[in-house]
Amino acid sequence: MSLLEVRGVTMRFGGLVANEDVSFAVEPGQIYAVIGPNGAGKTTLFNTISGLYQPSAGSIRFAGEDTVEPFSAAVAARALVVGVATSVGLVVALNVEELWRIAIGDNYAYGEAFPWAKAAKDLLAAFPGLGAWWGLGVAVLGFVIGLGASLVLWQRSRRTPDRIARRGIARTFQNIRLFSDLSLIENVLVGMDARMRAGFWSCLLRLPRFRAERESSESDARELLAFVDLGDRAEEVAKNLPYGLQRRLEIARALASWPRLLLLDEPAAGMNPSETNDLMRLIRRVRDRGVTVLLIEHHMKVVMGISDRIMVLQYGKRIAEGSPAEIRSDPTCIEAYLGKEEHG
């Protein structure tokens, strides 16, 4: 089974078609490269895979599952609860003075014991009589608003970057996006958040669960920093790191969630030859950790040197796919990159 299966993905922005009917599959353990001229739609494809954009058509399956969250009983139940709560809340809010008078004002005499049971009974008895005919209308309106809003929010959050990340797809960015005022180790720890389990209260009260997780996550983070050769700079602030090392930190951060698939968006951009060589070695080592790699790259040396499979995009369409040797000898690819041969 393929790890990532992209089927017929089309991405339109108004009249502009950034990707048209793109299909490909990445097998586990591969290093898969997407290449193409500037503006071919490579980064759009990445953003679609990682959940920033919703494809206009087509589907993206990861580890055999559709990445769009399916409708479930829990979603329906939550929408109903929100609907009822909004309904009650709206009725109470619109009648708060009346309800207060019925339950408390009429029952409480200064200095005397308050009849709680009677107040509760009066309060409940007051609801049917509220505001005559429009009382029911308000209740229905509240229910519809609550239910609708809950469903709209759910619909919008069916395929968001955070959900995709939690499924096991991590990414880096073309223009490096680190948490620049956090330290290196904190950057990696944010990447690890997706697999942390200590909740709000155990963090707040420093319960044993938090302490245990802090130990293990910090040692994991240090191990990852050492993996990208940044082990001795864990406490430095990310923005003070030189450019080439920032890329490495971004990769360490992405690996922290233990992803199964890592998306690298032009990792060699702006690197000198020796940094590029180091990067190629690093990408191979990432793959050897058992992480499948999907990368966009311009640098032909990198692409040809490390990829198992290559897909070529031009004007948003897939024009070729194959092993590096096949791509190198494919006339359409040569044409796309080097221009057409003149005959005659």
Next chain:
Amino acid sequence: MRRAPLLIAMLAAALAWPIAEQFLPGSWSVLDAVKSIFIFAILGLALNAVTGFAGILNLGIAAFMAIGAYAFAILTNDLYPFQIGFWPAILLTLPIGALAGFLLGAPTLGLRGDYLAIVTLGFGEIVQDVLKNLDSITLGTQGINPLPAPVVPWWKPGEDGQGGGLGLVDLAEETQGAGPLLSYYLFLAFVVVAWLVFRNLERSRVGRAWMSLRSDELASRSMGIPPVRTKMLAFATAAAFAAFAGGLWASWLSSTGEPANYDFQISILALCIVIVGGMGSIAGVLVGALVMIGVNSIVLVKLFEWLQSKGLGASGSVFVSPNSWKYLLFGLALVLMMRFKPDGLVPASGRGERKPSGGRS
């Protein structure tokens, strides 16, 4: 841990002040005013969580303070049937504030930066109006009073000097001196608790998630941080502690005051505390509260008293009343801070002029 000495020094000074005051002339007595520093320190810590850590500009923090103050008042004052006493009421302000934060945040936290700031600004105005116009419940502009002063459970000072015993004691009914002193330490303890809460959150995945959203929301989402839920947590936590500060404020004044007391100026004052101290810096917020409220409630007040004693303030001229100058001074302080020390007096780690080799604090 380079903030530790500063925090310890501040704590030691706060602990020692009431004792030191005994040896100073009577006009130096500022114990009561220092309590307002404590209250605003808690408010500043709350605002710092949402604005400093999570990067959400909240211009309506005073609204949550008002909600806390009125909740405390309605739960304790004998015009209402609840009358549950100081401790249950002050602790209930936390969930009540969190609920209010949740109700405001749920529909709006999907908004971005500036829009959300405008929503919080509007909320600050709405809450005042609601409290003012719901006068069958809140007594409108009268404010609710009297309210209970803090009590210290299980502690009762010996009435004839024979040591303490057990029992609930209303500090307001105590002999002079002991009451204000105990509530001073109680308020200080609340500040320490709030400090511990926000420090624990800051140095956990919760705080890191907040800071990552502030730093780069897109990258943060791509790392699996759910943005709305994470912001909600910051918003509700801040609202809870702002409401707690509001409850303390009402208890300290023994009145909610009128709804207009919780206006935009309070929100801005809280924001000034955070900015002057250092956005995202807990130690900074405590320093900010000390400086801003210290000037507001102690320096300017004492200056006014001194001017009056020289026969200057008595004429009623606004120009010799330092109180009329305070917003000018605050404005000037903000401008100077922005120009010379934009990261605050005690910058958060990772900000300010930090050397690359600096340690984490």
